[in-house]
Amino acid sequence: MSYSDLLSDLTGLLDGECDPIANAANTAAVIWQYLPDINWAGFYFLKRQQLVLGPFQGKPACVRIPMGAGVCGAAAASRHTIVVRDVHEFPGHIACDSASNSEIVIPLIRNRRVIGVLDIDSPRIGRFTEPDRAGCEAIAALYLKSLAG
Ligand code: SME
Numbered sequence: 001m002s003y004s005d006l007l008s009d010l011t012g013l014l015d016g017e018c019d020p021i022a023n024a025a026n027t028a029a030v031i032w033q034y035l036p037d038i039n040w041a042g043f044y045f046l047k048r049q050q051l052v053l054g055p056f057q058g059k060p061a062c063v064r065i066p067m068g069a070g071v072c073g074a075a076a077a078s079r080h081t082i083v084v085r086d087v088h089e090f091p092g093h094i095a096c097d098s099a100s101n102s103e104i105v106i107p108l109i110r111n112r113r114v115i116g117v118l119d120i121d122s123p124r125i126g127r128f129t130e131p132d133r134a135g136c137e138a139i140a141a142l143y144l145k146s147l148a149g
Contacts, residue, residue: 003135006034007142014146020045023146025055027118027139032057037124039099043108044072045116051076054116061096070094072117075105079114081133085126097121104128106140110147118143 013026024043031041042056044065051065051072068077070092075082084103087093093103100121108116118140122128128136 001034001036003131003138006030006135007138009034010139010142014142018147020147021055023143027143028055028057031120031139035120037127038120038122040097040119040121043116043118044076046076046114051117058121059097059099062094065094071103071105072119075107076114076117079107079109081106081137083128083133087121099123101125102127104132104136106136108140108144110144 010027010030013030014023017023028042032038035041040056040058040061042058042061043054044051045054046067049067051067053061053063065072067073071082071084071087071090082105084090087095087100087103100123102122102125104120106118107114108118118136120128120136
């Protein structure tokens with residue numbers, strides 16, 4: 001798996017389209033297709049101070065996460081990517097799928113506002129490394145760029 005292949009595929013898929021739901025759906029599908037050892041990949045969008053489930057791949061997930069709650073809420077509130085080696089050690093982690101053992105959450109910031117998060121879960125402890133952080137932040141950046149049309 002190479003992030004450069006993933007990113008070039010995604011660039012093609014998002015090209016000429018700015019619909020936020022369609023592009024989130026294809027972004028989640030590309031992540032699911034390329035990244036090994038993951039059990040969930042998808043979006044939450046911020047609506048009235050809650051993160052609301054968006055397009056994803058994997059098992060059905062919690063629909064609403066309050067700002068600040070869980071890994072997703074913490075990433076949105078801090079406006080920084082959070083990589084969690086072992087979710088069972090993260091205070092307040094929200095377990096949507098008991099198979100998840102590690103997680104990366106990237107906040108989506110548009111015009112200086114948090115509009116949501118990109119969340120990827122893995123059954124493998126310590127799945128997400130520094131290259132994954134850079135790769136997943138680049139995925140989020142491509143998604144955000146696509147919204148501008
Ligand atoms: N584990 C997340 C909740 C979202 S699901 O994993 C899809 C969290 O603690 O924010």
